[in-house]
Amino acid sequence: MALFARTLSNAVSRYVLPKYDAILSSQLQAIQTRSLPIVWSSTTWHQEFYNSKTDLVDESEERTKYLESKEDFKYVERLIPSLEVPEPPKHDSYPTPSGWSPPKGSPEGLPYHVRRTRYHSHPVSIQQKHGGNQIWTIVKNVDGDIWTFGNKLLEHLEEVKGAEVGMTINEYAKRVFYKGVFKDDVIKWLENEGF
Amino acid sequence: MFSRVLQRVCRQSYVNNQNVQYVLPVCRGCIASRFSSSEVADGSKDSATSPAFNHGSESLVLEREVACPPHLQKPQAWLESLETRESKKLAIVDLHPDVFGTFPRLDILHRNIEWQKVYKIIDVRKEKTRAECSGGGRKPWRQKGTGRARHGSIRSPIWLKGGKAHPPRGGRTYWYVLPAPIRAWGLRIAMSIKHAQDNLCIVDSLDIPSSDPQYLEDIAKERYWGESVLFVDDKPLEEMSENFMDAINKIKTYNIISTEGLNCYSLLKHETIVMTLDAVNFLELRLMFFTKQYGSPDLRQDLPILRSQLKMDPHRGRSYSSKE
Numbered sequence: 001m002a003l004f005a006r007t008l009s010n011a012v013s014r015y016v017l018p019k020y021d022a023i024l025s026s027q028l029q030a031i032q033t034r035s036l037p038i039v040w041s042s043t044t045w046h047q048e049f050y051n052s053k054t055d056l057v058d059e060s061e062e063r064t065k066y067l068e069s070k071e072d073f074k075y076v077e078r079l080i081p082s083l084e085v086p087e088p089p090k091h092d093s094y095p096t097p098s099g100w101s102p103p104k105g106s107p108e109g110l111p112y113h114v115r116r117t118r119y120h121s122h123p124v125s126i127q128q129k130h131g132g133n134q135i136w137t138i139v140k141n142v143d144g145d146i147w148t149f150g151n152k153l154l155e156h157l158e159e160v161k162g163a164e165v166g167m168t169i170n171e172y173a174k175r176v177f178y179k180g181v182f183k184d185d186v187i188k189w190l191e192n193e194g195f
Numbered sequence: 196m197f198s199r200v201l202q203r204v205c206r207q208s209y210v211n212n213q214n215v216q217y218v219l220p221v222c223r224g225c226i227a228s229r230f231s232s233s234e235v236a237d238g239s240k241d242s243a244t245s246p247a248f249n250h251g252s253e254s255l256v257l258e259r260e261v262a263c264p265p266h267l268q269k270p271q272a273w274l275e276s277l278e279t280r281e282s283k284k285l286a287i288v289d290l291h292p293d294v295f296g297t298f299p300r301l302d303i304l305h306r307n308i309e310w311q312k313v314y315k316i317i318d319v320r321k322e323k324t325r326a327e328c329s330g331g332g333r334k335p336w337r338q339k340g341t342g343r344a345r346h347g348s349i350r351s352p353i354w355l356k357g358g359k360a361h362p363p364r365g366g367r368t369y370w371y372v373l374p375a376p377i378r379a380w381g382l383r384i385a386m387s388i389k390h391a392q393d394n395l396c397i398v399d400s401l402d403i404p405s406s407d408p409q410y411l412e413d414i415a416k417e418r419y420w421g422e423s424v425l426f427v428d429d430k431p432l433e434e435m436s437e438n439f440m441d442a443i444n445k446i447k448t449y450n451i452i453s454t455e456g457l458n459c460y461s462l463l464k465h466e467t468i469v470m471t472l473d474a475v476n477f478l479e480l481r482l483m484f485f486t487k488q489y490g491s492p493d494l495r496q497d498l499p500i501l502r503s504q505l506k507m508d509p510h511r512g513r514s515y516s517s518k519e
Contacts, residue, residue: 083498083509084487106266113266118487143266174298 085118106194112144114195122195124186127177137182139190142174150176153189160185257286261479267292270390272397274472275418278404282418288397288472291479293486295390297383304388307381307459310373318367325350325358375495379485382478385462396420396469401428401451406441411449421466423448427457429473429511454478480510 094101102120106113117123123140142149150169157165157178166179178186261269272295274286290296325331331350338345352360389395396418403410415424426443428435431453443451452461454474462468488495501507 080501081494081497083489083494083501084484085489115264172300 085120088120101191104191104194110144110193112142112146112149114139114149114190114193115141115143116195117141122187122190124183124190126181126183135179135181136168137178137180137186139176139178139186140174142176146171146174146176153186154178156189157182157185255287257288259289261289261291263292268296270296272390272395275396275398277398277401277414277469280410280413280417285399288475290390290475291483294383294479294482295387295395297380297387299388299391300380300384303377303380304384304459304463306373307378307385308463310371310378311458311460313369314371314373316369318363318369319365320363320367321365322362323358324362325352325360328356328358331357376485376488379482381459382457382462383482385459386468386478389462389468394421394467396467397475398469398471400471400473401426401439401469402436403438403442406438408442408445411442411446415449415467420469423465424450424467424469425461425465426451427454427468427470427474429454429471429477431455454481477510484510 088100088102100121103116114123125138125140127136127138128134129136139153146169150167153176154165154167157180160182161180165182168177169175170177257274263269269289269292271287271289273284274288276283276285325348328350331348333348335346335349336343346354348354348357350357352358386395415421426439426449428451432440432451435451440451443449448465450461450465454477457478484498488498498509501509
């Protein structure tokens with residue numbers, strides 16, 4: 001117990017504010033000299049320390065000064081996650097193991113262009129309605145001449161299917177809808193075009 | 196139907212959607228009449244990339260990095276000055292095609308303006324329910340035997356002068372918050388329309404030599420700005436130049452707004468928008484941010500927290516450490 005009290009007083013005197021050091025060490029001395037074993041309950045300890053406020057807090061004494069430093073905030077700043085979707089890292093070879101490759105660049109003079117999504121993927125999706133009875137493949141972000149694009153891709157998809165494919169073009173929203181499930185075919189075709 | 200709408204709203208450039216070779220945003224036939232005080236030679240209408248100016252050895256195109264996909268044509272605008280009454284063209288400025296040349300989605304613009312009109316409404320109409328009408332506590336006649344319909348109270352909703360079944364009850368709000376990406380998109384559309392219709396003027400700064408309001412009116416007349424002008428700067432209102440504020444305060448239809456308060460309604464209400472280059476720089480970054488940010492809500496809340504609590508603004512180049 002005496003050893004514990006001594007190590008505690010050493011620890012306390014090193015890290016606690018200087019003006020409380022004398023008071024604490026005197027209290028610890030008083031505890032050390034007691035013959036009965038002490039139950040270190042939190043209530044006993046805090047009652048002895050904080051109840052007698054007038055002894056501990058001396059308003060006339062100058063408060064300890066402190067310096068505010070923003071030096072170490074840079075370690076926090078670098079942990080803040082990026083707000084925008086980052087550019088993908090450069091790989092040695094494409095396609096990557098997951099099948100992704102960056103846009104090759106379409107030839108100049110092409111009347112249309114299909115932009116990638118913010119996550120650097122192709123803007124192709126499947127829409128299902130009426131419990132799956134109606135399935136459409138949607139291509140979005142089509143800049144330029146959307147009709148030429150739509151008809152060209154339609155030709156390719158009809159070849160793939162071997163039959164007619166329904167198409168709807170929404171010029172205003174820059175989207176093309178194809179009736180059926182053609183997501184993989186469309187993505188391959190877009191990659192060949194260089195988008 | 197849409198093509199008719201588009202022709203009314205914007206120039207032919209939008210129909211073919213950014214693949215058309217156009218450089219200057221104005222109707223080519225109108226250059227000479229529009230900017231009568233400029234020094235453009237008539238023969239330079241088609242070769243807009245190398246216009247014939249008497250600017251000596253200074254380069255005309257302002258070097259400005261615009262991070263946009265390479266297949267898009269960058270719209271361009273004149274950089275002007277308000278320091279002299281005569282129109283003085285300092286340089287040509289490249290603009291971001293998704294901010295000043297985006298497809299004019301009128302439905303998105305409509306959503307923005309409807310939201311601005313509606314979200315502030317508090318409807319204080321109040322009407323009485325059957326409990327609040329005076330009387331009507333007693334059963335008017337006995338249940339059976341009179342030959343008349345059975346009723347419990349003379350103030351029920353089916354009675355004349357009775358209470359209303361589901362009345363308006365005082366404070367009803369029409370408040371809702373339009374998602375930030377839709378609001379940013381609306382601003383991009385409004386600014387693209389203004390630029391296409393030749394109602395956008397970019398200036399280096401809003402400093403004027405005198406606080407005489409007549410000076411600003413002369414400038415507007417010289418440059419064909421029209422009746423109402425909205426000045427946009429990136430500073431808060433307290434930091435704007437006093438000369439300018441004194442002049443603006445005396446003219447009812449000329450208004451100034453900070454980029455913080457920029458909104459679709461004001462952009463459409465005023466005929467001409469005069470924007471500083473600082474405002475253009477900031478708006479390009481901030482408005483394009485919403486097209487690139489993550490979709491999940493927990494990541495989307497980081498920007499407002501950074502701005503409000505840490506005073507970090509990534510689009511004004513203000514990080515926490517540099518604020519010291």
